[in-house]
Amino acid sequence: MINLVILGSTGSIGTQTLEVARENREEINILAISCNRNIEKLYSQIKEFTPKYAVVYSKTKYLELKNTVKLTKMSTEILHGMEGLNYISKISDADTVVSSLVGNIGLVPTVTAIKEGKRIALANKEVLVTSGELIMKLAEEYNSEIIPVDSEHSAIFQCLRGNNKKSIDKIILTASGGPFNKFTKNEIIDLKANKALKHPNWSMGKKISIDSATLMNKGLEVIEAKWLFDVELNQIDVVVHPESIVHSLVQYKDSSVIAQMGLPDMKLPIQYALFYPNRMKNDYPRLNLAEISKLTFEKPDLVKFPCLNLAFESLRIGGTMTTVLNAANEVLVDLYLKDKIKFYDIPLFIESVLEKHKPILNPTIDDILGVDKEIRKKVFNEVLKNIRK
Template structure:
């Protein structure tokens, strides 16, 4: 029996992690979870899974949860704010922490979990984008496993099993192309948030759906892959694969390419990460090649979707630049969701931020957190928000 703590249990990945736990009760127990503002989602989890702890980031919602649990005589420790995230990440009874919280907010609790010796099922790509060098160094120091939950990185991880990393020629990350694949710049001028979050293949949260539409998400995954697998950027390739059947591939020096294929469902990589190194009975619909019919591949259009190129630029430059890239994107996406900027302004803001700040090396956690604030302040001041 593995005891699980989920950071971000009411989001897309968090909900699907709960589904795995629900279907494998003999293997997993939810001990703790966090959420932000989804009051009903929190209450539903408390009633069904009866965890010992819940961390609620939003103060008002936290008080509502406390009132409910008191009225219903539910014995659960309710923690408030960001500190609560750290508390449920380092609990002595927890075996594995699922980091499915969105954004840079996941970096500090993930590091604390690693230093407490917890294995990490990583769905928060920003953690490695901004602090990859620090995170992987600490994971090695504390003998902690970083188990990828993103479908692409899980696919690479699975395709590497039984092989020497030194025999790898390249990693090939697949991308669906998002809802605007094939469109020209002119077609993207008046895109609305409602249009941008309609991903053709995957059910995801608003932020990651918009990142997918701009190909920024794939850029973040490139940086994440560099740290997860220790592969140089020159050996990480992105290919558009609209069917989303091949989730990623590993090319070896002898010319062999090993790929992981399955239905487009996040349940599988979550289940694999929680059960690793074992495999359990499928919780998703199995792939039917007669129904798939064909698999197609395209080169990404980095002229119209420059977010991917900017991510490569940030990653190759290294230092604090990936933090600048990520923070600018997070701020710009939020402004777009609030309809304060146009869709194409997201990439303009990222590039503007990368050009505004001089890169610095020898980064540490304090520098990362400071630059994250500086970038957000720069964007808010320049664009008068």
């Protein structure tokens, strides 16, 4: 029996994790769940899975849900804020924590879970993007197993099974190219967020959908891959694969290339992470290559999608540069979603703030959290100043 905590159960990964739990009720017990503000969905999850604990990050929404649960005499204890997230991350009954919070808010509770030796099913990119070296060292120190949930990193993880990591020549991350892949730069310039949210292959949350459109999502995955698989930056390549069937590949020193393939469905890497090293039978649609008929690959266009290059450059410099990249991107994506800025304002402002930042090498968690807070404020104020002009 897997005793499971889900950090971010109302988001895309969280809800799909609960779908996997629903399909494997005899093997998975939901101990705790959480949300930011979506208490309607959280309440529905509480009714179905009756967890011991549920956390609401928003203070007002926490009080609202706490009163509702009290009136209905449910047994689930409602907790609040970062304190609540940390509490459920270390409860002794839990053996696995799904880290699927959106943004750097997931850093501290994930570290808490690692220090308790939990298995981490990691879907929160920002944890490794901002703190990858620290996270991997802590995982080794506390004997905490980190299993990637992102389809690309899950694919690499699977391709590495039974092989010596020292034999890796290259890791090749595949990118769908997002909804704007076939557009020209001039066609993209004035497109609003509602267009960017229409991903051709994947069902994802708003933030990651925009990141997919800018290719920042792939840039963040490059940074993750460096830390997850302990490779050098020059050992990581990105290739655009619009069909999203080959989820990533590993090229070995003998020139062999091993790929992991499947239909685009996040439930598969979620299930794999939860049950690893076992493969569980399921009724998900099967890949039929004859029906797909062809698979295509191309180089990413770094002129149309400069965010990918910014990610490579921030990782090359190191230290808190990736924290700056991530913090700036989160603020700018939120502003783009609110139609406050244009598509290419995202890389423009990110590049500006990266150029001005003096990186802290070998940062502590406190350094990372401090830089994260500072950059968010700087970027927001800078954008606000430009909007007023």
